[in-house]
Amino acid sequence: MIHEVDExxxxxxxxxxxxxxxxxxxFDVPTRDWAARRNAPVVNAYLYDIREDVSLRQRGHTGLRDSRDIVVRRRRPPRWFRLAYLVTSWTKTPQDEHRLLSAVLATLLPHELLPAQELPGALGDLGLSVPVTVSANQSEARSLADIWSALGGELKPSLDVTVTVPFPAYPDYDAGPPVTEGATVRVGAVDGGPPRSKERAHRPHQLAAARSAREQATARPTEQS
Known part of the structure; x- marks a missing residue:
């Protein structure tokens, strides 16, 4: 999933x-050596932090259906992770770097929510939209000063871009066979004698037919005399 977010x-x-x-x-690590080797303007998006957004964690499971609309497998909800990128621009002058950052900011702000159909590979197959935040306050994220200190470089103007993406929770579980026979009810005598009533069976298709008949009767307009 991470490489798809990079894409x-x-x-x-x-x-x-x-x-x-x-x-x-x-997406290289912007160290001093890397900065010294570059020979053209570049925008760097360094992935510096990955952690789960526990506020989005869900319980339970969802059913996966086949062509007959029967649940054949069950899947747990995905876990959501925040991928934090340190976005910087690298040119010969600070003014050009600021222009590049301004262009990146203007490009990212309209894309606060990426629809599933615009996402590649397995990320798009989940059918979930992905939120993108730019320079939002993340209390759990590492400070920018600590990041630059760890990289061995000087502090630069940057954008903190966070993409919150779903990761599938494996494995899937097989579902039990669908109910086709329904329940059978027998009412016996209190003294252990013969049953007082005949055996009654409730079958799924009978229940569905009865429910459909009730819905149609409810939907009919009331006739006025």
Missing amino acids: VLKGLIGGGALAGSGIDVS
């Missing part, structure tokens, strides 16, 4: 205001 983020940053500019989007 989505690269497409977002490289599009919009930066479309056709030829500026590369890199």
